[in-house]
Structure formats: structure tokens, C-alpha cells
Amino acid sequence: MTQRSGSADLPLHGGRVPKWLGDRMTRLGAVLCQAIVHxxxxxxxxxxxxxxxxxxxxxxxxxxxxHSSGITTSVIGALKRGLTPLSGELGIHVCGGRGAHSRKTPHELEMIGERVGFDGAALATASRLVAKVDSAAVQDGFDLYLHGFIVTDDSRWVVVQQGMNGDRRQARRYHWLSEGLKSFVDQPHAAIEGERQGEIVNLTDHRAEASRSGQLDLLRQLGPDRIVHEFAAIEPAATEAKRDSAQPMLPNLVMPAHHDVRESDIVMRRLHGNISAAIESGPTDFPELLLVPGVGARTVRALAMVAEVVHGAPCRFSDPARFSLAHGGKDRHPFPVPLKVYDETIAVMKSAVAKAKLGREEELAALQRLDGQARRLERYVTGPRLKEIVAGEFDQSHLLGGRSVFGPEPPPEGALPERAKKSG
Structure with a gap:
């Protein structure tokens, strides 16, 4: 059965990713993909x-x-920068992007096809069809502006594309997966992310097959001049179709408009499991990780969430906000990005992946155990409220290289300078 894998409705945010974060996203995104492929x-x-x-x-x-639309653009961009140098090793190629880059996707696919040996022309056609379906066959008020096409050497692919509705200040992300795809026009999507916003014309719905066939018949038999006279006959059928609402639900993510991270956005028992695994188990059960220079308890906590991204089952990601507690956010929500922790995370992951390529699995295995330990602990551990966790992060942010789009994070008011603390 063909399927669209899912979708997401997101607040529409402008702005650009600062270079200091974009470079780190490129490195972390690439090494996480390497770990998953491994x-x-x-x-x-x-x-x-x-x-x-x-x-x-x-x-x-x-x-x-x-929670914002910027995740789509930044993740596709980071993967394109990070995976392109690894394409020969991994057999994964990232094409397209935002705006003008999206329109270059068919040409990129044809060029890659010539180089690695798959049918680039056929994949270029698939790229155009996917874009056409989500811009014409599905008319939901969102205009496409981003198209990311990720393909492997054996011609399997995923498409992540996004549209915007400027009036509502919202974006909608559409996910496609080639696995099991038999038709581009009959329930093809893996997922579409977005809120219900009135009537949507969706000619890819399986129940619209009669409508698709009827439109072709009308064009062949009547011509455009007489089609308008047939419109009245469509309304009774449309009314009947509304009554038939049985349709399998695809994964649908709807992100809230509020910028701050709230307890209602997080499954707290999972967060407490992540923290407890780092505090209680990291120093004693995971010496392989702690041997990496500079790695402390705060980095192990971030690694617990990174490990979940690598190993977690789909049901584990119902609260995406929780993962912002690993490395914060560029806009200071939930707290500034702790660059020292971020860099240590990248160093640990790069070391683990590099050693795994040589047959030494100790560090990657330690990360997998860390993820498993977090899952076991979350069944019974409790911990502080989210606001207390976030307040603690802000208190030590200046010590961890905290940075946001507003600049480096200063020490909290009344905090002693580090020199005075050491001398005292």
C-alpha cells in the first residue's frame, strides 16, 4: 500500500541560522547519520x-x-553540507533545499545518477511529481518553498518539503518515502504536518479516484467550455464523500505557537530518565565515554538524548521539545546553546563512529547502553520540575560557553567572577 509518511504544522519563523550553530549542526547531523547507518x-x-x-x-x-518551521530548512541544509563529503562512503546524497536550490533538484539527481549509476532522469521526474502533488493535487493553502530530496545509491529516497501560509504565519511540512510507493496520486504521502484549517482539496485521497477519472473524462468528452455546466452535479457527490470519513491517520505533528518550552510540551518521566541515566550511571557504568577528554556529567546528559535519537523507537519522539534540553536553542529557549557541551558531544560521537569503522564498538555500545538505561530508569525515577532544570542551565550557561543569536551569555546578576571563586 502506498503511503505518505506524515506531516507537521509549525509556526512560521524568519531569520537565519548563525554560522557558529550552522557549522556545529553540520558536524553533529553528519555523525548522527553515520551512527544510524552503522x-x-x-x-x-x-x-x-x-x-x-x-x-x-x-x-x-x-x-x-x-517548534518552528526553521528546523526543516536548517536540518536539510546541515545534512546537505555534512553528508555530501561522505556520499562515496555512505551512498547517500542530499539534493535540493530552499528557494532556488529546490528548483535545481532534478538536475542534481541526473548528475548524481550519471556518477553512481542509478536512473537520474526517473528520479528527477519523481522529484517534479512530488512537488506538483503537494502544490496542485493537494490544495491546502500552503505554497511550497522548500524541497529536499535524499536518495541512496540503490535509488531509495525520502522527500521532505515545506510550504508556507503567510497570512496565518504557519508552515506545513510534507514527508514522502519511496518504500512501498506505487502511485504518486493515490495516497502517496508518508506524512503531512499541519493543523486542520477548513476544507482542503486533496485529490490524492483514495476516495478521490472517481474524481480524478471524472476530470479526465470530462476533458476528453466535453471540453473545457461545457465543464462549468457539470459543476452542479459534483456537489451531491461531495456531500456524500464528507460522510465517508474513514481514512487511516498518518503521523501528524502540530507544534504550538508559544516559544518557551513548557512542561506540557514534554513527557517529564522521559526527561528524568535521561538525566538520571547520566547522573547515576554515567560515571560508573560508562567509563568508555568518560575517557574521552573533557567529558563530564553535563555532556553525558546531552549524550543520553543524542543516543535516543540514534536508537529510539518512533513512539519515543512524541515530545520533540524534550530534545531541546540536550543543547538548548539559538533563541535562548529553553536556554542558550552550551557550546562546550555541544563540542564535547560532537567529539564523543566522532570518536565512537571512527573506532566503530575499525571494528572497535566500545564507545558506540556504551551510547546504546546509556539509552537503554535511561528507558529503564524512567519507569520509576522522579526529579525536579522543568522550570528548576531550566533555571539551573541559565545559572551555569556562562560557564558552558552559552551562546544565542543575542550573543554570549553573561554571568547571572550577583554571580562571583570565576577568579574570585577560585581564590575564595
Whole structure:
């Protein structure tokens, strides 16, 4: 059965990703993809990218605004920069992007096809069809402006594209997966992210097959001049179709408009499990991680969430906001990005992946155990409220290289300078 993998409705945010964060997103995104491919294979990476909840969590753990439309643009851009140099090794190619880059996708696919040996022309056609379906066959008030096409050497692919509704200040993300795809016009999507906003014309719905056939018949038999006279006959059928509402629900992520991270956005028992695994288990049970220079308890806590992105099942990503507690957010929500922790996370992941390529799995195995320990602990541990966790992060942000789009994070008012603390 063909399927659209899912979708997401997101507040529409402007602005650009600062270079200091974009460079780190590129490195962390690439090494996380390497770890997933190492453990589970390329097809599993595509399945995850096609899942709207995982995709949002992936962007949040990399320090982007946890709920906004910017995650889509920044993640596709980071993967294109980070995976392109690894395309020969991984057999994964990222094409397209935002605006003018999206229109270059067919040409990129044809060029890659010539180089690696797949049918680039056929994939270019698929790219155009996917864009046409979400801009013409599905008329939901969102105009496409981003098209990311990720393809493997064996021609399997995932598409992540996004449209905007400027009047409502909202964006909608559409996910497609080639696995099992038999038709581009009959229930093809893996997912569409977005809120219900009135009537939507969706000619890709399976129940619209009669409508699609009827439109072709009308054009052939009547011509455009007489079609308008047939319009009245459509309304009774449309009324009947509304009564038939049985349709399988795709994963649908709807992000709130509020910028701050609230307890209602997070499954707190999972967060407490992440924290407890780092505090209680990291120093004693995971010496392989702690041998990496500079790694402390705060980095192990971030690694617990990074490990979940690598190993977690789809049901684990129902609260993407939780993953912003790993490396904060560029806009200071939930707290400034702790650059020292971020850089240590990248160093640990790069070390683990590099050693795994040589057959030394100790560090990657330690991360997998850390994820498993967090899941076991969350069944019974309790912990502080979210506001207390966030307040603690702000208190130590200046010590961890905290940074946001507003600049480096200063010490809290009344805090002693580090020199005075040491001398005291």
C-alpha cells in the first residue's frame, strides 16, 4: 500500500541560522547519520527522516528552535553540507533545499545518477511529481518553498518539503518515502504536518479516484467550455464523500505557537530518565565515554538524548521539545546553546563512529547502553520540575560557553567572577 509518511504544522519563523550553530549542526547531523547507518542501515535512516516527530526531535537536539518551521530548512541544509563529503562512503546524497536550490533538484539527481549509476532522469521526474502533488493535487493553502530530496545509491529516497501560509504565519511540512510507493496520486504521502484549517482539496485521497477519472473524462468528452455546466452535479457527490470519513491517520505533528518550552510540551518521566541515566550511571557504568577528554556529567546528559535519537523507537519522539534540553536553542529557549557541551558531544560521537569503522564498538555500545538505561530508569525515577532544570542551565550557561543569536551569555546578576571563586 502506498503511503505518505506524515506531516507537521509549525509556526512560521524568519531569520537565519548563525554560522557558529550552522557549522556545529553540520558536524553533529553528519555523525548522527553515520551512527544510524552503522547500526541500522541506510533504509532505516530514510524511514526516520520520513517520520515527522523524529525529524523535529533531530532538529531540536541540534540546537534549533524546537517548534518552528526553521528546523526543516536548517536540518536539510546541515545534512546537505555534512553528508555530501561522505556520499562515496555512505551512498547517500542530499539534493535540493530552499528557494532556488529546490528548483535545481532534478538536475542534481541526473548528475548524481550519471556518477553512481542509478536512473537520474526517473528520479528527477519523481522529484517534479512530488512537488506538483503537494502544490496542485493537494490544495491546502500552503505554497511550497522548500524541497529536499535524499536518495541512496540503490535509488531509495525520502522527500521532505515545506510550504508556507503567510497570512496565518504557519508552515506545513510534507514527508514522502519511496518504500512501498506505487502511485504518486493515490495516497502517496508518508506524512503531512499541519493543523486542520477548513476544507482542503486533496485529490490524492483514495476516495478521490472517481474524481480524478471524472476530470479526465470530462476533458476528453466535453471540453473545457461545457465543464462549468457539470459543476452542479459534483456537489451531491461531495456531500456524500464528507460522510465517508474513514481514512487511516498518518503521523501528524502540530507544534504550538508559544516559544518557551513548557512542561506540557514534554513527557517529564522521559526527561528524568535521561538525566538520571547520566547522573547515576554515567560515571560508573560508562567509563568508555568518560575517557574521552573533557567529558563530564553535563555532556553525558546531552549524550543520553543524542543516543535516543540514534536508537529510539518512533513512539519515543512524541515530545520533540524534550530534545531541546540536550543543547538548548539559538533563541535562548529553553536556554542558550552550551557550546562546550555541544563540542564535547560532537567529539564523543566522532570518536565512537571512527573506532566503530575499525571494528572497535566500545564507545558506540556504551551510547546504546546509556539509552537503554535511561528507558529503564524512567519507569520509576522522579526529579525536579522543568522550570528548576531550566533555571539551573541559565545559572551555569556562562560557564558552558552559552551562546544565542543575542550573543554570549553573561554571568547571572550577583554571580562571583570565576577568579574570585577560585581564590575564595
Amino acid at each position: 547500526h541500522y542501515g541506510r533504509d532505516e535512516l530514510l524511514r526516520r527522516l520520513a517520520h515527522p516527530f523524529w525529524f523535529q526531535s533531530f532538529g531540536a537536539v541540534m540546537g534549533m528552535d524546537w
